[in-house]
Amino acid sequence: MTNSEKNRLKDKAFQVFGIFCTFIGLVVLAIFLIDIVIEGVGRIDWDFMTSLPSRRAARAGILTAWAGTLWILVLSALIAFPLGIAAGIYLEEYAKKTKLSDFLEINIANLAGVPSIIYGLLGLELFVRFMHLGPVLLVGALTLSLLILPIVIVTTREAIKAVPRTIRDGSFALGASKWQTVWNQVLPASFGGILTGVILALSRAVGEAAPLIVIGALAYVPFVPKSPMDEFTVLPIQIFNWTSRPQAAFLTNAAAAIIVLLLITFLLNGIAVYLRHRQQKKIKW
Amino acid sequence: MTKKQSKLEANNLDAYYGDFQALKNINIAMEEKAVTAFIGPSGCGKSTFLRTLNRMNDYIDGFRIQGQILLDGRDIYATDVRVDELRKEVGMVFQKPNPFPKTIYENVVYGLKIQGIKDKKILQEACEKSLQQAALWNEVKDKLDKSALALSGGQQQRLCIARALAIQPSVILMDEPASALDPISTAKIEELIHELKKNYTIVIVTHNMQQAGRVSDHTAFFYMGELVEYAKTKTMFTSPSDTRTQNYITGRFG
Amino acid sequence: MRVQEKIIEGLLWLSAAITILVTASIIWVLLSESIQFFSEVSIVRFLTEKEWTPLFADKKFGIMPLVAGTFLTTAIAIAVALPIGLTIAIYLNEYAHARFKTIIKPLLEVLATIPTVVYGFFALTVVTPFLQSFIPGLAGFNALSAGIVMGVMIIPMISSLSEDAISAVPRSLREAAYGMGSTRLQTAFGVMVPAASSGILVSVILAISRAVGETMIVAIAAGQQPRLTLNPLVPIETITTYIVQVSMGDVPHGSLEYRTIFAAGMTLFVFTFLLNNLSFWIKKKYQEKYD
Numbered sequence: 147m148t149n150s151e152k153n154r155l156k157d158k159a160f161q162v163f164g165i166f167c168t169f170i171g172l173v174v175l176a177i178f179l180i181d182i183v184i185e186g187v188g189r190i191d192w193d194f195m196t197s198l199p200s201r202r203a204a205r206a207g208i209l210t211a212w213a214g215t216l217w218i219l220v221l222s223a224l225i226a227f228p229l230g231i232a233a234g235i236y237l238e239e240y241a242k243k244t245k246l247s248d249f250l251e252i253n254i255a256n257l258a259g260v261p262s263i264i265y266g267l268l269g270l271e272l273f274v275r276f277m278h279l280g281p282v283l284l285v286g287a288l289t290l291s292l293l294i295l296p297i298v299i300v301t302t303r304e305a306i307k308a309v310p311r312t313i314r315d316g317s318f319a320l321g322a323s324k325w326q327t328v329w330n331q332v333l334p335a336s337f338g339g340i341l342t343g344v345i346l347a348l349s350r351a352v353g354e355a356a357p358l359i360v361i362g363a364l365a366y367v368p369f370v371p372k373s374p375m376d377e378f379t380v381l382p383i384q385i386f387n388w389t390s391r392p393q394a395a396f397l398t399n400a401a402a403a404i405i406v407l408l409l410i411t412f413l414l415n416g417i418a419v420y421l422r423h424r425q426q427k428k429i430k431w
Numbered sequence: 432m433t434k435k436q437s438k439l440e441a442n443n444l445d446a447y448y449g450d451f452q453a454l455k456n457i458n459i460a461m462e463e464k465a466v467t468a469f470i471g472p473s474g475c476g477k478s479t480f481l482r483t484l485n486r487m488n489d490y491i492d493g494f495r496i497q498g499q500i501l502l503d504g505r506d507i508y509a510t511d512v513r514v515d516e517l518r519k520e521v522g523m524v525f526q527k528p529n530p531f532p533k534t535i536y537e538n539v540v541y542g543l544k545i546q547g548i549k550d551k552k553i554l555q556e557a558c559e560k561s562l563q564q565a566a567l568w569n570e571v572k573d574k575l576d577k578s579a580l581a582l583s584g585g586q587q588q589r590l591c592i593a594r595a596l597a598i599q600p601s602v603i604l605m606d607e608p609a610s611a612l613d614p615i616s617t618a619k620i621e622e623l624i625h626e627l628k629k630n631y632t633i634v635i636v637t638h639n640m641q642q643a644g645r646v647s648d649h650t651a652f653f654y655m656g657e658l659v660e661y662a663k664t665k666t667m668f669t670s671p672s673d674t675r676t677q678n679y680i681t682g683r684f685g
Numbered sequence: 686m687r688v689q690e691k692i693i694e695g696l697l698w699l700s701a702a703i704t705i706l707v708t709a710s711i712i713w714v715l716l717s718e719s720i721q722f723f724s725e726v727s728i729v730r731f732l733t734e735k736e737w738t739p740l741f742a743d744k745k746f747g748i749m750p751l752v753a754g755t756f757l758t759t760a761i762a763i764a765v766a767l768p769i770g771l772t773i774a775i776y777l778n779e780y781a782h783a784r785f786k787t788i789i790k791p792l793l794e795v796l797a798t799i800p801t802v803v804y805g806f807f808a809l810t811v812v813t814p815f816l817q818s819f820i821p822g823l824a825g826f827n828a829l830s831a832g833i834v835m836g837v838m839i840i841p842m843i844s845s846l847s848e849d850a851i852s853a854v855p856r857s858l859r860e861a862a863y864g865m866g867s868t869r870l871q872t873a874f875g876v877m878v879p880a881a882s883s884g885i886l887v888s889v890i891l892a893i894s895r896a897v898g899e900t901m902i903v904a905i906a907a908g909q910q911p912r913l914t915l916n917p918l919v920p921i922e923t924i925t926t927y928i929v930q931v932s933m934g935d936v937p938h939g940s941l942e943y944r945t946i947f948a949a950g951m952t953l954f955v956f957t958f959l960l961n962n963l964s965f966w967i968k969k970k971y972q973e974k975y976d
Binding site: 153154156157160161163164165167168170171172174175177178181182228229230232233235236237240241249250252253254255256257259260261262263264265266267268270271272275292295296299323324325346349350352353354355356359360362365382385386389390397400401404407408411412415419 | 689690693694696697698700701702703704705707708710711714715718768769772773775776777780781789791792793795796798799800801802803805806807809810811837840841868869870871873891894897898899900901904905925928929932933938946947950953954957958960961962965
Binding site for chain 2: 315
């Protein structure tokens with residue numbers, strides 16, 4: 147075999163390996179999803195969705211868990227959305243290139259890399275102990291809002307950056323002030339992108355268990371939270387709790403709850419992808 | 432050429448981007464209700480100068496000027512001058528058409544709306560009047576609620592002119608307004624400039640010397656941040672007094 | 686009007702400044718509790734003792750077993766994710782059609798959107814039994830399956846960041862390599878990967894940082910037994926798992942046991958902080974080189 151034949155063979159071999167690697171993760175994912183569905187889908191029924199947690203696997207439901215997850219979703223959106231967008235606008239439209247803005251930028255990049263469980267410790271000490279709020283929904287939402295804030299800020303900035311300079315110039319030239327330009331031109335033009343980022347960040351928040359466990363969210367909550375000041379649980383914590391039990395019946399419950407959690411996650415991601423697609427189609431600069 | 436009153440004047444104007452001096456001691460007086468063209472090679476400072484006339488450079492980090500720019504005898508960089516008021520007086524049209532991603536109607540009335548004018552009747556009248564002045568009304572009157580991005584490039588640029596006219600400025604700055612357009616659209620824009628100069632003072636930056644010759648009454652030649660020559664367009668194109676001007680208009684560099 | 690503009694700008698600034706407040710709070714929370722912890726337990730004991738048993742009667746406060754557990758699961762995850770992720774990046778860049786790329790990339794991203802508690806379930810109920818079928822000594826809780834599953838989760842992180850780095854290499858370089866008759870493989874490993882090495886390094890460092898801080902997979906599948914070992918087959922405990930373990934119990938606030946989670950959290954924070962800033966530093970140097 148000549149040298150060049152050998153090289154060509156190696157090239158082919160790597161190509162096959164490349165296809166293998168590209169699909170191995172997806173195959174694992176597929177196996178897993180199928181496994182979960184087989185194990186859990188039979189357990190999902192009206193009772194499972196509307197029952198309170200119980201010591202007996204067959205009677206336990208996820209009503210409090212998904213209600214808590216929805217509460218967390220809405221509250222986190224209400225907190226992180228305005229805060230993150232405002233910060234993103236400031237950094238992209240207002241901040242001058244100074245030492246302070248450099249510092250702000252590196253600080254946000256750092257926050258994005260802080261492990262979620264550390265945010266749990268922050269929430270525990272700051273909101274639960276220092277402010278005496280207790281392990282309630284509001285604290286969970288505040289903690290997760292801080293966790294996703296860097297993501298919201300970064301995606302807001304990217305969306306704003308995509309609005310061409312000429313649009314701002316056009317607005318300024320007509321006598322608009324900075325804020326009028328941001329409010330009337332930049333935000334409407336970038337809103338789709340911002341929304342996409344916020345929804346992706348929320349889907350991350352919905353899947354988090356660790357920081358909420360650390361602030362003291364319970365695995366067993368025998369009632370549906372009625373206000374942000376009520377104690378709560380969420381689906382990931384419920385799943386964690388059931389997964390930690392030795393009895394097989396609880397694993398089946400966990401699989402069923404995972405299906406519900408994944409549906410919520412995929413739904414959020416699907417909406418985000420759809421919005422991004424629509425935005426790209428709608429405006430071509 | 433001082434028969435008519437000068438509308439815009441620059442006195443001993445220097446401009447800097449950080450350490451780089453972009454304009455060197457510019458002195459010029461522009462006549463009211465006439466077209467003044469700025470020509471010169473890329474990077475000569477003509478666009479920078481144009482943008483100092485409505486303070487569009489204010490938001491650029493590190494940009495500063497020394498000297499004076501007078502509009503109707505008032506220094507536009509004086510501390511009591513409000514930029515938004517100035518820009519209502521001095522409108523601007525850009526190199527690339529930049530309609531807002533909104534309806535045609537919303538584009539035209541934007542400048543009025545941000546002034547707080549909400550009266551539908553006033554806005555609609557202003558919209559029609561501005562579009563007619565910009566010679567666009569007949570083409571768009573049935574689709575005012577359609578997106579401005581659906582218009583052709585030439586129509587978009589005339590829409591941007593209408594948008595500038597709606598706030599009733601007395602000066603219109605045009606930064607190479609036809610450079611992104613096809614010849615037919617360009618001709619329409621030039622025709623429009625002829626119409627507009629009856630009522631407005633127009634300052635136009637152009638790369639295209641034939642265009643300067645066709646549309647302007649006076650021409651200023653910029654080179655490396657300096658105003659080399661400023662004269663009646665006819666004079667400049669037939670007998671330029673500076674060799675650099677001569678070289679430029681005969682195409683020896685550019 | 687002008688006042689209104691100023692107020693709005695002030696509010697926007699405040700929102701941005703909150704991020705600094707968050708960082709300051711994290712550091713303050715970790716530091717203040719850790720300092721109290723270290724006033725009772727010396728740093729020397731913390732760093733040198735070989736056992737971690739703060740919840741037992743016979744208390745030992747050596748962080749090393751938790752660090753070892755964290756290191757072990759991270760190493761396994763990277764050992765899985767780096768070769769696969771990098772191969773994907775090279776394959777998509779040098780071999781795959783553009784259309785294939787636009788379909789496969791979002792699909793790979795799905796791996797990163799799945800909640801980690803779900804991965805934990807997968808590691809415990811699918812991967813561990815599967816591995817036990819041919820690794821006889823494998824315990825029900827172990828670092829191996831937790832690490833492997835974590836690796837799968839991290840694949841898209843390495844593949845997409847590395848792919849960005851490789852595709853940022855100037856075209857001329859690749860064309861030069863092909864021009865001299867290189868195969869795609871030779872171009873990839875001889876030219877593209879070395880030229881993109883700093884970007885690939887950044888992706889690996891960020892992946893390590895992510896793996897070090899990962900909690901639910903290891904909490905579910907790797908066990909809760911602090912053990913100073915590099916044996917992937919036995920139950921271990923990571924820093925993050927310990928924090929979860931204590932949080933699930935009813936340790937009174939303000940006690941020494943309570944403070945251990947902040948000392949552990951501080952250790953974790955220092956690791957990830959150093960890794961993240963190392964990656965920023967490399968990225969910055971690298972950008973300057975190519976601009």
